[in-house]
């Protein structure tokens with residue numbers, strides 16, 4: 001059944017750029033994960049100590065003013081499904097479309113409510129309603145460990161999001177807390193990359209098994225339909241399977 005999701009203009013339509021073949025993308029992600037493994041925990045802990053970030057609880061990172069979407073790891077989906085299944089929607093940037101017009105996306109995001117800017121489903125009076133059970137990315141934000149290209153084309157590690165633009169800097173964070181944060185950030189980035197790799201491998205296997213091919217023209221039409229809030233058929237990567245959205249219950253092997 002086609003489902004509506006993500007009405008509004010949160011997705012970018014990438015014009016005529018054809019996707020990079022899946023095996024190359026998997027290789028690039030595996031390499032990225034290797035770089036991540038090599039980044040020493042102690043160095044990241046020192047970076048966190050030097051940043052000395054302290055949250056002022058303005059709530060902006062829980063809105064689209066700052067965060068386009070809040071992507072969920074598999075374990076977050078399990079948790080949020082118990083709290084409120086309506087809080088889940090397909091991540092708003094599908095990556096593939098088969099010849100029948102079905103879109104495929106690499107996971108779920110938290111549903112946003114309202115517009116300009118939309119706010120997280122769980123934000124209430126500037127406070128998180130599920131703070132003790134909030135999802136993985138919310139636990140590490142604003143820290144990250146991502147290689148990104150600078151304007152000169154060189155890769156640099158980004159470790160703090162929007163440095164100097166929110167919260168307080170140069171606060172004294174105990175060493176042990178810095179090390180714990182560093183471990184959590186690395187663990188999150190590893191889980192994120194692993195999920196992306198697994199999604200691509202699953203797509204490859206699923207398309208082969210069902211004689212499907214990526215249809216770029218249908219893909220662009222699908223993105224247009226999403227941006228207009230029109231119904232689309234979408235399958236979401238969900239714990240090793242590509243599950244049609246909306247789904248009744250989440251049943252996957254290995255998860256009880």
Ligand code: SF4
Pocket residue numbers: 061062070110120121122123124127128129130131134135138
């Ligand atoms: S789950 Fe809570 S902390 Fe995370 S974005 Fe939503 S309101 Fe913010």
Ligand code: SF4
Pocket residue numbers: 054055056057058059060061062066141142166167168
């Ligand atoms: S992490 Fe930053 S944007 Fe988010 S609530 Fe704290 S100060 Fe505000």
